[in-house]
Each structure stands twice: as structure tokens, then as C-alpha cells.
Amino acid sequence: MRRAFYGLEVLRGVDFSVAAGRITGLIGPNGAGKTTLFNVVSGLVPPDAGSIRFAGSEIGGLSPDKVSRAGLVRTFQVARGFPKLSVFQHLMLYGRDQPGESLWRAVLGSRAARDREAALAEQAWDIARFLRLDKVIDNQAVALSGGQKKLLEIGRALMAEPKLILLDEPTAGVNPTLRNEIGERLLELPKRGVSILLIEHDMGFIAELCDPVICMAEGRVLAQGSFDSVRADPQVREAYLGRRAA
Ligand SMILES: Nc1ncnc2c1ncn2[C@@H]1O[C@H](COP(=O)(O)OP(=O)(O)O)[C@@H](O)[C@H]1O
Ligand SMILES: [Mg+2]
Structure with missing residues (x-):
């Protein structure tokens, strides 16, 4: 897949x-194109060329909403704003087929909308319990700790019932205890039918959670395989030399 900005190729055949x-x-030095890859795959930025296949269908160039409906959801490296809503309201807002969407209400009437809302509320509670956010479910999201905000961001993604989530640095700025807790939660997800593609600069975290590992540099794949094999790869070592891992 390819993508350039102002003539500068950022994704060069990844x-x-x-x-x-x-x-x-998904690892690689700062500027390798990892976040751009997420932007293209999630539909935020169209690819210039290439193909993105998900669950048997071409999704390249689809809108973020269509990609998410297909079962592929992403989180952001820098957490977006948390409007003045409770944790519960936040989760509800990201539910699939939210009855608040006018089309739903118009087509199905208020009874069906109420049923859907009840199902979503149950799902929001399930996810809150799973992420250990149930004790703070009525708190304002803005008042959560940094780590809890990261968990809520994962919760929002899970509300869309994804098959695959793209996580961009889910432990950035989080203390080691919470980092381990986030790691434990993520390890549970494949058992619940959710696969993960994870960008992370913390190599300990990558080593604990990820198999396989893919290393990108300059818009291409440099190496892939087990963490140990990728870490030992001379090209990977060279790509990281003198740069900050990102
Ligand atoms: N919207 C954009 N406009 C211009 N340049 C961009 C844009 N998005 C990313 N880039 C450039 O693409 C390169 C790769 O960035 P990024 O995908 O964020 O790398 P990574 O996440 O691996 O650190 C950087 O040089 C960045 O400046
Ligand atoms: Mg990035």
C-alpha cells in the first residue's frame, strides 16, 4: 500500500x-509510518494505491464509519477529547446502531429503539465490568485517571463489536501498574473473538503481548516474526540506531 503527503511518500509498499x-x-522507529498506516486502514485517509482486505472484502478507501461497521475499529495515539459525559454515557455513544441515530428511530419506532437501548446498556455494563470500570461508571470521563481513560478508549472501541481493533500506543504515559493491567485486559480479547494490531514503543509490553511482531521503517515492512527474531534482525537494529523508538 502507498500513501504520500505533498509528494513525500510515507507508506512505500507496506x-x-x-x-x-x-x-x-507493530513497531518501528519514529516516523516509520505506523500511525499513517492506521489512518489509511481505518478510512481516515484514503490510500493512493494498493489494497486493504478485511474479512474477505476490499475496504481500501471506505469511510471510517463503513470500516467500523465491517468490524475494524481503531483508537488514537493522542486520546481525543472526552466531552462532559459519564463513563456509561460515553460507552453508549459508541454503541453499534445507537437508537439515538435518527434513522433508527424513524424506521423502527420508539419500542424497538427502547429495546436496542436496553441491549446497549447491558453491553456497556459488560464492557465496564470487563475493563474494571464498573465502579466508576457514573463518574465523569474527564475525571478518570490517565490509565482509566486509556481503558475507556478501549471500551469505546469494544462497543462497536469489532473483530479487529487497531490500538495506537495504548499505554503511552501510563504508570507500570496500570500498564500491566491494560496488558492483562488486552490478553483476554482474542478469547472474546477480538484480534488486535498494536502499535507500542514499550518493547517489554510488545514482548509480553505480541506474537507475531512486525517492524516497519520508512513506509515498508523490515521484518516480521517472533519478538526475539525481529529484535535480533540486523536491519531492525540498524533502523533503530540513533533514533527514539516510537
Ligand atoms: N497528514 C499528514 N500530512 C503530512 N505529513 C504527514 C501526515 N501524516 C503523517 N505525515 C508524515 O508521515 C511520516 C510518518 O508519520 P507517522 O505515520 O506518524 O509515523 P509513526 O507513527 O511511525 O511515528 C512523518 O514524517 C509525518 O510527518
Ligand atoms: Mg505514531
Whole structure:
């Protein structure tokens, strides 16, 4: 897949697959194009060329909404704003077929909308319990700790009932205890039918969670395989030399 900005090629033929039922790590030096890849795959930025296949269909160039409906959801490296809503309201807002959407209400009437809302509320509670956010479910999201905000961001993604989630640095700025907790939660997801593609600069975190690991540099795949094999790869070592891992 290819993508350039103002004539500068950021993605230069990056090509790989992500297996269902796994946590795949995506690493590479700062500026390698990892976040851009997420932007293209999630529909935020169209590819210039190439193909993105998900669950048997071409999704390249689809809108973020269509990609998310297909079962592929992403989170952001820098957490977006949390409007003045409770944790519960936040989760509800990201539900699939939210009855608040006018089309739903118009087509199905208020009874069906109420039923859907009840089902979503149950799902929101399930996800809150799973992420250990149930004790703070009525708190304002803005008042959560940094780590809890990261968990809520994962919760929002899960509300869309994804098959694959793209996580961009889910532990950035989080203390080690919470980092481990986030890791434990993520390890549970493949068992619940959710696969993960994870960008992370913390190599300990990658080593604990991810198999396989893919290393990108300059818009291409440099190496892929087990964490140890990728770490030992001379090209990977060279790509990281003198740069900050990102
Ligand atoms: N919207 C954009 N406009 C211009 N340049 C961009 C844009 N998005 C990313 N880039 C450039 O693409 C390169 C790769 O960035 P990024 O995908 O964020 O790398 P990574 O996440 O691996 O650190 C950087 O040089 C960045 O400046
Ligand atoms: Mg990035």
C-alpha cells in the first residue's frame, strides 16, 4: 500500500497480513509510518494505491464509519477529547446502531429503539465490568485517571463489536501498574473473538503481548516474526540506531 503527503511518500509498499485470534505488534522507529498506516486502514485517509482486505472484502478507501461497521475499529495515539459525559454515557455513544441515530428511530419506532437501548446498556455494563470500570461508571470521563481513560478508549472501541481493533500506543504515559493491567485486559480479547494490531514503543509490553511482531521503517515492512527474531534482525537494529523508538 502507498500513501504520500505533498509528494513525500510515507507508506512505500507496506504489505502484511494480520491473523485472526492473535495480538500482532507493530513497531518501528519514529516516523516509520505506523500511525499513517492506521489512518489509511481505518478510512481516515484514503490510500493512493494498493489494497486493504478485511474479512474477505476490499475496504481500501471506505469511510471510517463503513470500516467500523465491517468490524475494524481503531483508537488514537493522542486520546481525543472526552466531552462532559459519564463513563456509561460515553460507552453508549459508541454503541453499534445507537437508537439515538435518527434513522433508527424513524424506521423502527420508539419500542424497538427502547429495546436496542436496553441491549446497549447491558453491553456497556459488560464492557465496564470487563475493563474494571464498573465502579466508576457514573463518574465523569474527564475525571478518570490517565490509565482509566486509556481503558475507556478501549471500551469505546469494544462497543462497536469489532473483530479487529487497531490500538495506537495504548499505554503511552501510563504508570507500570496500570500498564500491566491494560496488558492483562488486552490478553483476554482474542478469547472474546477480538484480534488486535498494536502499535507500542514499550518493547517489554510488545514482548509480553505480541506474537507475531512486525517492524516497519520508512513506509515498508523490515521484518516480521517472533519478538526475539525481529529484535535480533540486523536491519531492525540498524533502523533503530540513533533514533527514539516510537
Ligand atoms: N497528514 C499528514 N500530512 C503530512 N505529513 C504527514 C501526515 N501524516 C503523517 N505525515 C508524515 O508521515 C511520516 C510518518 O508519520 P507517522 O505515520 O506518524 O509515523 P509513526 O507513527 O511511525 O511515528 C512523518 O514524517 C509525518 O510527518
Ligand atoms: Mg505514531
